Amino acid sequence: MFKDTNQEDYGSTRVEKDSIGEKKIAADSYYGINSIRARENFNISRENVHPELIRSIAVIKQAAAATNYELGLLEEGKKDAILEACSEIINSNVAEELKLDAFQGGAGTSTNMLVNEIAANRALEILGHKKGDYHIIHPNDDLNKGQSTNDVYPTALRIAVLKLLVPLTESVSKLQSALQAKEKEFSSIIKLGRTQLQDAVPITLGQEFSAYAEAVNRDRWRLYKITDRLKKINLGGTAVGTGLNTSHSYIFKIAKQLRNFSGLSLSHSENMIDITQNMDIFVEVSGLLKAAAVNLNKIASDLRLLASGPAGGIGEIRLPAVQAGSSIMPGKVNPVICEMINQLSIEVICCDQAITMAARDGQLELNAFGPLIASKILKSLEMMKNGIDKFVDKCIKGIEVNQDRCQQILDNSLAVITSLVPYIGYDQASILAREVRESDKTLRELIVEKNIFSKSELEEILKIENMTSPGRKK
Structure with missing residues (x-):
């Protein structure tokens, strides 16, 4: 199913045409001429289009097929085959196998056409036809009916971000709970507080952890609140947001169908031209991820410092030992989980800068750099979720206090x-x-x-x- 066929390895072929010319394609390939050209043109990195974005586009294709059928623009047999093909893309991890470089020109056209072609060829197969029999089901005329990349891609990216925000927010909530548990556990441990790395006044270790928990709580709340602004879509706006080649009925019906297929409370924007042009919502989301990354970095850095030593540093807490720390120094254990969080923070902040610049550089009726924005923001969402889970399970939950050391330092200050x-x-x-x-x-x-x-x-x-x-x- 959806086998990734190498062009060098195929036996029998089919010929597909576009405005540029003809191209031989392996007969059993689900990829079409647009996808093949894109794979040849943009094979510059080892980073593929994020699977969640592909799934989100497939959901849009389902909503479009159902809407076009409801309006009498698509036959029932075609509709059913398209729904089944897209369901396979969404639900059977096929999106992981659909490979296309994340860094691509064309404002996401290649990614949209990748789903159009693969879903069309799979739908043809479901109906008992050969791949490439586009006179029966066509990637553009049927899969892309009533759509443009310029409304599909921004809408799909919103859906993908909303989907990934759910597990991230849950992980942030778990981190908050883990920190609050340590706040309670360490509430009676009085230690030396420090400002500018110099002795200051007494504080409890629990109070230090309470500040960490409150910072994380703000991050959780901010991420939760941003979802409302992500739910406005421009689907039906087609090329520039004016709705060319669609109808008012289509625009309202596809929003309803998309709610049904995605499970999200999406609604069409009153100004679809705005959403087609502007990517600032993703700058806003990325800014919240950056703020969360800053807080994560502060917590991880503090824990590394408080656990430093064990003999030559502060040593007020002990972090869980998760792996040997040196290839030459026996018994050395490093704060590797905290160091991972520090590096994650750097990566998220760098991604935010890339997202900011890409959103800034949109021109006139479209932003051509949506693929970069998609790659960076979806990567940040997934990395943060995975990193926070490791932070909670392999670090925060296992932190222990060295009460004697806390008292010794306090007494000597x-x-x-x-x-x-x-x-x-x-x-x-x-x-x-x-x-x-x-x-x-x-x-x-x-x-x-x-x-x-x-x-x-x-x-x-x-x-x-x-x-x-x-x-x-x-």
Whole structure:
């Protein structure tokens, strides 16, 4: 089914024609002349069109076939064969086998025609005809009836993004829950807080994790809210959004059919010209992915720092050991999952820049660089989902605290001196801090020696538990 036939290996052939000329194609190939030319022209990378985009285009072909049949523009037999062929593309992982380079000119025409030709040839096969018998079912006249790449591709990309946002949002929610579980687990662990990598004031490890969880919660909410703006489509607008070669009935009916086949609450835009021209919605989505990547990177970097050592670093937490860390140093274990997240963040941010520039460079009635936008945004969505799942399962859930190390660092710091400021003033506290650093006495010893406070007063003022929440003892 949908075998990827090499042109060099075929025996019998068929001849297909286009406006450029003729081309011999393997007789058993589901690819047609447009797809073959595209594969020859754009074989520049090892990155193929994302399968979710191909599935989304196949869903549109189903909606179009059902609409054209409803309007009396397509015979029932053709409609049924097209629906079955597209269903195979959508539901049997065939999209993984349909290979076409993601980096292509033509604003996505090659990807649209790939689905048109493969679905047409499979529909012909279903009806008992030979592949290439386009006088019976034609890739353009039947599969692409009432459509243009310029309304199919933006609509398909919206569907693909919406589909991939669902599992990503679920993964972000799981990350939030995992961080909140650690917040609760570490709520009583008091440690040294740091600003600009210098000793600051006491904080609980749970409070640190609460900040991570809240940042991730914002990411989850932002990704959830963007879905509404993705559900406006220009299908039926055809070439430039004006609806050439369609009717008002077609435009409204295909939106309804697309809702049925996709399971998404899509609706046609009141200004289809806008959606045909402009790709800023994908810049917006990508910007949210970038924001989430920034938060992920911050969390991963913090965890690497807090787990550094174990003897020569901070070492306040222990990350799960998932693999040996060195080919030469026995026993070394590296924070590889956090490092993976750091690199994922860099990649998503770079993809965002590419998406921004591609959307910026659209001209007049169309953006020719939709394929780049599609490649980068779908890649980012999938990578983030997979990366976050690994982060949760192989890192966050297994984090342990080194409570003795937290206490040791806190005891050896001057973190508590800030609590004296309301009582003795900033300047006097600064003098005490300098004297402690220059002597072998502890802060408590020096305060008692100078009769600034009694031991009992000092114990109350410097009670660590009171330093991690608002308010002070009067």
